[in-house]
Amino acid sequence: MSAKHSLSTWLTPMEPMPRLAVALGLNGDELWVKRDDLIGLGGGGNKVRKLEWTVGDALATGADTLVTTGAAQSNHARLTAAAGARLGMNVVLVFPGTADSAAGGSGNLVLDSLFGASVFWSGETDPATMGAVAEDVCEQLRKRGARPYLIPFGGSSPLGARGYVEAGDEIRMQVPDVEHVVVALGSGGTMAGLIGALGEERVLGVDCGAVTEPADVVAALSTQVTGRNVTAASLRIRLDQVGPGYGVLHEPVMEAMSTTARAEGIVLDPTYSGRAMAGLMAAVREGEIRPNQRTVFLHTGGLPGLFGHAQTVQRSVAALNSITFR
Template sequence: MTVSDGGSATAPRVLLGTWPTPLEAAPRLSAHLGLRPGDLWLKRDDLSGLGGGGNKVRKLEFSCGQALNRGATVLVASGGAQSNYARLAAAAGRRLGLKAVLVLRGNGPRGRTGNLSLDGLLGARVVWAGDVDAAGLDLAVAATAEELTEQGERVEVLPFGGSDRNGALGYLEGGRELHDQLPDVEHVVVAGGSGGTMAGLVAALGAERVLGVDVGAVADLPARVAALVGAVSDGRTEASALRLRRDQAGAGYGILTPAASSALEAAAVCEGVILDPVYTAKALAGLAAAVADGDIRPGRRTVFVHTGGLPGLFGHEIAGELAARVAQSPDSRQS
């Protein structure tokens, strides 16, 4: 199937997820944050279906549609060791009968599990790029793609984080879906990683309604988002017009802040919803900060986009800390 971006351009798409994802009320979390009980809703894109779920499924529907049109035999995806995108690229490959090669930062799992366990279960080949920066990762991807091509494969190199025009188209559709579910939404809060998710939402809903929370994945997030909005819409959005909080990244990408830790616990205790420490916990911390400083006020219909990432929790150092709490609990009993 093909999907229009609202103009004259169309893009091939293959269905991988289960749509629409639920929109759930979160009254206890809303009150905890200082909003009214009926103000906050959760867009459950963690329940998108494929390979453990998450926002990347929407992006992969378009990236993989393009790959199939080009006759690809193998997908090459890149990211950090606990990359949700890489895990879902491997799952998408299996769904479509394609091989998957994942080029990941680092030198090996070092005892961590999380997404790596699922990468292994899905039979993905992992290439460790070492402790490299973004340019070094790109070089490792190019070398891997060249090697695969020499072996006779038809290679489709997927963009970092799925954030190119195809990826943003996935969230143009996601934003339209959310509008159909809750037309009067005033604030949509989402993690800003590589930019494609936020860009698609801005293109669908308008810059004034979308609040992105930078998690520290890239240095040039505002420019990336603005460029991607332009790629999937007729209008132009300046980076300066975006609502983007840059006060929650802390010491860097993947490093849990005290505010994000509090948000992680609040979502679990108030609503039984599990966030991840890299993206959604920082995004919810950004929502809490926006309420505290008056950017989001009680009585305003607000949606928090849960972009998934649960498997990564089990590959993060906080997993051990959480397990230790159970062992130390006075209610714990040994059999």
């Protein structure tokens, strides 16, 4: 039985969003936000809950180096680097592309560097091949005398998902009558863990385009987490917010980010939490989420990645209000 290694302070806050609720057409006391963006380690975000379990397993196996994969602006990679720094472990991040492609990099890349992580630029751009590349990196590290531990993409595995079974239990304690929990669906482990605690009927995942068959991925993870047969058909997943593709700014996402920031002073990111909020807004418009139903939005973090997202930065600066006085 793998042991969890604590990396933050729990519970995370549950805050009301009355102005946003009214703006969306809900009653003012019906929309809440679970602030996993305020998790303390490494700039915050949902991946810390998964890392408590995967890093705990790494320590139990005697590893001295953490290896993981992701996009160059990966929140999971940034938090893996932070966890390694806290525990005195080396961290190798396996990213697609080349070092030249990250020239002038900002956002999460800055924090990866500050936390002391090393980057292996694979040259590959196909996400399907990144796991094999990471396995090869681990083999090369072993030849150098290191003891690597490979954490899967997004930290999503049955082990990592235990962190979000715990989060689901927190949500039930904080909002006992919750009917909808809305969450970004990336690598699938966060949604699967929530299903383990709350069931399929209460969890609405908003696909962000990170994996090609999100329903199948979540169903497989949920089956392992729950110990029962969870089918893709039983899941609540919105596929309408991917837009042009993973990591590309989608107009409803920009609107969701702006509306949330101006109504509640809460910042979302364009890749994950912004898409989840856009999906929540669409669900309200279409009647999937209705007044008199208590709804929780899970804020998965990602603020550093916003500053590394050129489209969002440019759009936001261009829209900045200017005034002059004579």
